[in-house]
Amino acid sequence: MSTNSEMMARRMAAVPRGVGNAHAVFAAKAENSELWDIEGKRYIDFAGGIAVLNTGHRHPKVMAAVQKQMDAFTHTCFQVAPYDSYIELAEKLNALAPIEGPAKTIFFTTGAEALENAIKIARAHTGRPGVITFAGGYHGRTMLTMAMTGKVLPYKKKFAPMPAEIYHVPFPHEQFAVTVEDSLKYLEMLFRADIEPSRVAAITIEPVQGEGGFLPAPEELLVGLRKICDQHGILLVVDEVQTGFARTGKMFAIEHSAIKPDIMTVAKSLAGGFPLSGVIGKAEIMDAAEPGGLGGTYAGSPLACAAALAVLDVIKEEKLVERANVIGTKMKARLEAISQRNDTHPISGIRGPGAMIAFDVVKSTGEPDPDTTKKILATAKDKGLILLSCGVFGNAIRLLMPLTISDELLDEGLDILEASLATA
Known part of the structure; x- marks a missing residue:
């Protein structure tokens, strides 16, 4: 049997360095909130495949549904021979999504593909080219979504030039010394200096910035954006790729x-580990593209x-929306207690819904400490806990365990996290 180090050597020889690996842990099997590597070591998963596994690894109901579909057919291409599961899923999402009036949904494969097509639809509906997004936001790695992403490293370095007509506004947060008023003033300045609002198709925002550091968008900002969009005929596009499907307690x-x-974009936890994304929007907007203008082989x-x-059945039957709030309350209480200790590395800014x-992770001065963040992740991994970092300074640790995790495993994972902070 190969070891993790042997597999990493093979990986470095065969796979480009441009695709990173958070940990040199090669998966052999996984179940719910646990993962075992090829050396047989067990880990508690607080990463969830980057928010893909809200219903856990290999949920029995999901696996049974996929097996039943495999016994019927695996692929026809929806544009060639459509199938009822696509229609049924669209109907359910149309009913669930907080879209005013009749809605329609189209499916794709990745989150970036969903964002790219959301912009295509917005441009088709408005006849306008401009797109406004936020600094620190993450929307994907295709050329268009990379341009929309408000973070240069590592996503944009060496890939210029970026597509035109993409503009960024500062995201309000105290660590950036940016207020909601500042963001809205900058947006108005953008309209005066770079692009008139009559040429803007869409303003796109994550309700909680993911890669940007799990920063919730203030209600005041969302209200201001909705007002500006309504005033100027701009579409408000909400990126729910990482935040959707019960993760935030809604x-x-x-x-x-x-x-x-x-318009809303969804992906990640939509299909419990299988590649699927979607764009949900007002019916009259979604119908703007000509037949054949949207789609994809897979x-x-x-x-x-x-x-x-x-997945939708599991979320409802197992009350995962409510479970997210229970998990979040327990995590915040534990982190607050850790933050009061004087024998662990300093932490601050505990945040996030659900x-x-x-x-x-900060220095004694309160400054970001990305170097120690990396050490904490490595220590936690050695102790049997998979964690991920994020944030524009690389010093935020995000917690994305499956919502199906047991209380015992949640406590065990938090124990390892606390011990790792003490070791640091």
């Missing part, structure tokens, strides 16, 4: 506000659609 994070978007795979229908929780 089905969708935007439901923590009273704001209703024109878009809306029948296996993934079957999985997603099972079970989408993060905190900052």
Whole structure:
């Protein structure tokens, strides 16, 4: 049997360095919130495949649904021979999404693909080219979504030039010394200096910035954006790729506000580990593209659609929206207690709705400490806990365990996290 180090050597020889690995842990099997590597070591998973596994690894209901679909057919291409699971899933999402009026949904494969097509639809509907997003936001690695992403390293370095007509506004947060008023003033300045609002198709925002550091968008900002969009005929596009499907203690994070978007993008935990993404929007907007203008060979795979229908059942039956709030309350209380200790590395900024929780690793001066963050992740991994970092300074640790995790495993994982902070 190969070791992790042997596999890493093979990986370095065969796979480009441009695709990073958070940990040199090669998976052999996984179940719910646990993962075992090829050396037989067991880990508690607080990463969830980057928020893909809200219903856990290999949920029995999801696996059964996929097996049943495999026994029927695995692929026809929806544009060639459509199938009922695609339609049923679209109907369910149309009913669940906080979209005002009749809605329609189209499926793709990745989150970036969903964002790219959301912009295509917005441009088709408005006849305008401009797109405004936020600094620190993450929307994907395709050329368009890379341009929309508000973070240069590591996503944009060496890949210029970026597509035109993409503009960024500062995201309000105290660590950036940016207020909501500052963000909205900058947006108005953008309209005067770079692009008139009549040429803007969409303003796109994550209700909680993911890669940016799990920073919730203030209600005041969302209200201001909705007002500006309504005033100028701009579409408000909400990126729910990481925040969707019960993670934040609501089905969708935007439901923590009273704001209703024109278009939403979803992916990650939609299909319980199978590749599937979607764009949900007002019906008249979604119908703007001409027949054949949208789609993809693997878009809306029948296996993934079957999985997603099972995921929606699991979220409802196991009350995972409510479970996210229970998990989040427990995590925040534990982190607050750790932050008061004087024998662990300093942490601050405990934040996030539901079970989408993060905190900052800082120096004694309060400055970001990305170097120690890396050490904490490595120490936790050695102790049997998979963690991920994020944030524009690389010093935020995000907690994304499956919402199906048991209380015992949650406590065990938090014990390892606390011990890792003490070791640091």
